[in-house]
Amino acid sequence: MPITESGKDWQKRNRxxxxxxxxxxxxxxxxxxxxxxxxxxxxxxxxxxxxQTYGNWIRLHIEEWARTRQSTDVAPENK
Incomplete structure (x- = not known):
């Protein structure tokens, strides 16, 4: 998400x-x-x-892939 002007101002005031x-x-x-x-x-x-930036788009897709992979992987002790 792009940073707003007020956000930039806050960052400058609160380095x-x-x-x-x-x-x-x-x-x-x-x-x-x-x-x-x-x-x-x-x-x-x-x-x-x-x-949306390319980096953010890619990050969101990788996180979704990882969540899906976690939910489909069953721990050996739970098999």
Whole structure:
């Protein structure tokens, strides 16, 4: 989701709090960067919302895939 002007202003006024939030958020996550070929971004652009970033679209789909995989995997002791 794009940051609003008021959100940018808040971050400028509260640099310390904003930095703490970013650090806490990043603490439990892994940052990943990669490049997509043009044909892939064209395919994604046809189905994602115009205001949605490619990274956010991909993250949401990967999270959904992981949730589905978790729900279909049965722990060995539960078989």
């Amino acid at each position: 310390g709090k904003a930095a703490q939030y970013v650090a806490k958020y990043a603490q439990s996550r892994t940052k990943v960067s990669f490049y997509l070929e043009d044909w892939i971004t064209k395919e994604i652009a046809q189905v994602k919302a115009p205001e």
